[in-house]
Amino acid sequence: MPTASTSFFGWVAFLLQKYGTLFLRGTGMTLLIALTGTLFGFVIGLLVAIVRSFSPAPERPGHHGALEGALCAARGTLLHLAQMLLGAYIQVFRGTPMIVQAVVIYYGAQYAGMYMDTTFAAIFIISINTGAYMAEIIRGGIISIDKGQFEAAHAIGMTHWQTMTAVVLPQAIRNILPSVGNELIVNIKDSSVLNVISVSELFFQAKSAAGAYYRYFEVYFIIAVIYLILTLTVSRVLRWVERRMDGPDNYVIHGSQSDSRAEIVVSRENEEEVSRSWKA
Numbered sequence: 001m002p003t004a005s006t007s008f009f010g011w012v013a014f015l016l017q018k019y020g021t022l023f024l025r026g027t028g029m030t031l032l033i034a035l036t037g038t039l040f041g042f043v044i045g046l047l048v049a050i051v052r053s054f055s056p057a058p059e060r061p062g063h064h065g066a067l068e069g070a071l072c073a074a075r076g077t078l079l080h081l082a083q084m085l086l087g088a089y090i091q092v093f094r095g096t097p098m099i100v101q102a103v104v105i106y107y108g109a110q111y112a113g114m115y116m117d118t119t120f121a122a123i124f125i126i127s128i129n130t131g132a133y134m135a136e137i138i139r140g141g142i143i144s145i146d147k148g149q150f151e152a153a154h155a156i157g158m159t160h161w162q163t164m165t166a167v168v169l170p171q172a173i174r175n176i177l178p179s180v181g182n183e184l185i186v187n188i189k190d191s192s193v194l195n196v197i198s199v200s201e202l203f204f205q206a207k208s209a210a211g212a213y214y215r216y217f218e219v220y221f222i223i224a225v226i227y228l229i230l231t232l233t234v235s236r237v238l239r240w241v242e243r244r245m246d247g248p249d250n251y252v253i254h255g256s257q258s259d260s261r262a263e264i265v266v267s268r269e270n271e272e273e274v275s276r277s278w279k280a
Helices: 008-053 066-094 098-111 118-144 147-155 160-197 202-213 216-245 271-279
Strands: 250-254 263-267
Touching (some): 008 066, 008 118, 008 160, 066 118, 202 216
């Protein structure tokens, strides 16, 4: 066991040897709740963004019967109510800290007679918190797509849902991928606030290790390095995914207005030149 004269790195080595398994267990829990919460949050945000992107069908006098017109009005009212509730959800969860949300949801559920497992509670809290942010991120991605693509899809008879899933979202998701990755990185770090409801993530495990020998600085230095390794690794993986989604550096355009058999090889270097020649 180290003594009072043991150096800083001597204590770090001792703590890693004695509590390495504890730190690994906490790291695994942190990754589990961050990855799962971000995935569920993305799904929640996607659904919320799609619902909020709906617009009520315009009224056409004489086009519908009385009953059908009443049903259209009822659907419009329900849609407006749903959008108001979803807007309130976004404002509440974006406007309050996650640590407060964790305490209110976890202990509020106990007050109502529902006792949640801490791991389930952690994933649930991160999911609904992330969903509020993802909804606005995805909505921004949808808005970034040219309106002409919406109009073209509707012109060939596609429904709003078909337009979203087949035309708009594949492009929007590529545009928002850096922001989605940033949410994952934020969740890896912000999962530490869940120690207030006794979730056994990395920070919670570090507190247990630090209290045994009162070496708080050395223990928190260790977990700071672990958090940094996690976030840097995730950043590199996401950059690789972005490059893969960019497609190949070289591609072939088949056919043109003048010759359907033509093939034009395009690379990153001559892409602008080819684009100018086509416009000319």
